[in-house]
Amino acid sequence: MRITIPVALILAAASAACGQDAAPDKATLQQKLADLKASVAANKAKLAKYQWLQTTQVAIKGETKKQENFQCKYGPDGKVQKTLVGPPPEPKAPPGGLKGKIVAKKVEEMKDYTDRLQSLISHYAPPDPARLQASAKAGKASLAPGEGTATLIFADYYKPGDKVTFSYDTAAKRLLAYNVDTYLDDPKKDVVTLNNHFATLDDGTNYLQQTVLDATGKEIKITTTNQGHSLIPK
Numbered sequence: 001m002r003i004t005i006p007v008a009l010i011l012a013a014a015s016a017a018c019g020q021d022a023a024p025d026k027a028t029l030q031q032k033l034a035d036l037k038a039s040v041a042a043n044k045a046k047l048a049k050y051q052w053l054q055t056t057q058v059a060i061k062g063e064t065k066k067q068e069n070f071q072c073k074y075g076p077d078g079k080v081q082k083t084l085v086g087p088p089p090e091p092k093a094p095p096g097g098l099k100g101k102i103v104a105k106k107v108e109e110m111k112d113y114t115d116r117l118q119s120l121i122s123h124y125a126p127p128d129p130a131r132l133q134a135s136a137k138a139g140k141a142s143l144a145p146g147e148g149t150a151t152l153i154f155a156d157y158y159k160p161g162d163k164v165t166f167s168y169d170t171a172a173k174r175l176l177a178y179n180v181d182t183y184l185d186d187p188k189k190d191v192v193t194l195n196n197h198f199a200t201l202d203d204g205t206n207y208l209q210q211t212v213l214d215a216t217g218k219e220i221k222i223t224t225t226n227q228g229h230s231l232i233p234k
Helices: 007-017 026-047 097-121 129-137
Strands: 050-060 063-074 080-085 141-145 149-155 163-169 174-183 191-200 206-215 220-231
Touching (some): 097 191, 097 206, 097 220, 129 141, 129 149
Antiparallel strands (some): 050 063, 063 080, 149 163, 163 174, 174 191, 191 206, 206 220
């Protein structure tokens, strides 16, 4: 499962939600996010000059089951292009007999779980402006200012009791994090979190440094890390 978080779309969604009359501190929110949105557009143009390495690691119950590396860069269409680095993992032959049937059943159960998990995450990544607006209109959006930072929280975004959170640097006008707290079936036993953290290159370019998807129901953790940025040779 691969999670893609377009920064510009995140900010556009948050900005649209803050345009609602029910949003807290409407004028302040609109101005901050308008500035941030413009900054992100300029940042994307700078990031398009780079290539980088992306590593995706899948762990189940603390054990790494799969790891892949990709060389990434933005294509002419503005979307990230990925090229697998190294040989693809070799498929393992399933065991036979009764053990094989047990393994096949577990694999099918895991596939069903991950399919449902992917469907759930699709409602959050990227965020839906309409749902953010609904949360704001219902009075369930809040702004938590801090020293040099601001945190915008939308509660009951897709499910009762869930929330999505935007954190950004108000001085540098850059996104710091976009996080999701939700669940599959049981809000206590099937907790699902999606944490996206952003960092800055030496020239000030902002980028998505790491995404961590944690599903407690099956103890699945998918970590995607972007690193090793270098300018694309001309």
